[in-house]
Amino acid sequence: MDSGDGTVTYELRDRVAWVGLDRPRKRNAINDALLSDLAAAARRAQEEARALVVFGHGPCFCAGLDLSEHRTREPAEVFHHSRAWHATFSVLRRGRIPAIAALHGATVGGGLELAAACHLRVADATAFFALPEGSRGIYVGGGASVHVARLIGAPRMMDMMLTGRVLDAAAAERAGLAQYLVPEGGAREKAGELAAKVADMAPLTVLGVLQALPRIQDMGEDDGLFVESMMAAFAQTGPEAAARLADFVAKRGAKVSNPSEG
Structure with a gap:
């Protein structure tokens, strides 16, 4: 298993690339290093796999932007930072192979944006979903305005951003954030089953x-x-x-x- 600088793991098994967010002590919060390693892993998968599974090591899928490394940026810097997220997630969304997100625990902010950039989403019973940017005085920047809103509709996204509403796994499935809901601990297994199936498609x-x-x-x-x-x-x-x-x-x-x- 390859692991870059420790922020992302990569393993190829039976035509399926397994890409793991690997900052468990930070709840897999996304910093610039993780974003760069994720893009590299996704590009590698496009060349050597027939399907890709993204998952999180540790207690959750991804708690979003790493606010501990967040700093005040000029508007132009914020713009380009946001566009870097868009570019990375586009490797998944517009790539040649299906990307499947295996979700457990916190799938929040940028973590939800990453999940929404995938083609299929499997949530286990522990998964919960939120867009807390509004309560923090900022706005989403990883594609939620397009991708999350298209999955659940703009009114539901408005509710999540304006009120801080958190959706549990069952509510997220009903809203369209996840196509599959499985028991606790079962997301990776189900994602692997789906990946094997789509890897065999024409x-x-x-x-x-x-x-x-x-x-x-x-x-x-x-x-x-x-x-x-x-x-x-x-x-x-x-x-x-x-x-x-x-x-x-x-x-x-x-x-x-x-x-x-x-």
Whole structure:
């Protein structure tokens, strides 16, 4: 396992890159060193993995910005600091492989922004979510205005910022912050299960889901449907599509089943 300067761990297992925030005594609070190491780990994963899991070592996923290292900055410095966060999280969000966040304990402020930059989020029963920037007299700067607001809607985000409301894991799942809710201690296992599944997907399908689908959300209806048709045509040119469709027709492929019957 590689660990950079101690702020992030990296391990490649069975086509899945495991990226761990590793400042447990600081509740994995994000400082500039961690941000840089996270970007490097995410870029490495794009080259050698088929899926990526981000998790936190220690008592929580991430408690947000490291306020102990925060200092007064001029407005221009704040702007560029914020843009550095955007650039790092963009490596996950706009990368070529699916990123899955395994969440436990505090997923707060910048930690929530990091989770929102991933494509899938698994929360265990101990996870809780907040955007405390408002109560601290500052504003979010790691992408929450776009990514968190798109997950839960601007009114819910306003509530969290204006009142300091904290969502437990169940409320977060209902609001759309997490797609999966698992028992305490189960987030990494479930994230690994999902990562193994998506690592086996046809690359052109993954490309469509990661690159086309988010952009379609920003388009008008006609343009979005046009891009969907183009992506459908493109994906079907891949050798995996023909093989998997043939398996299904020959009854060798898995059928969709009712999970309540499993």
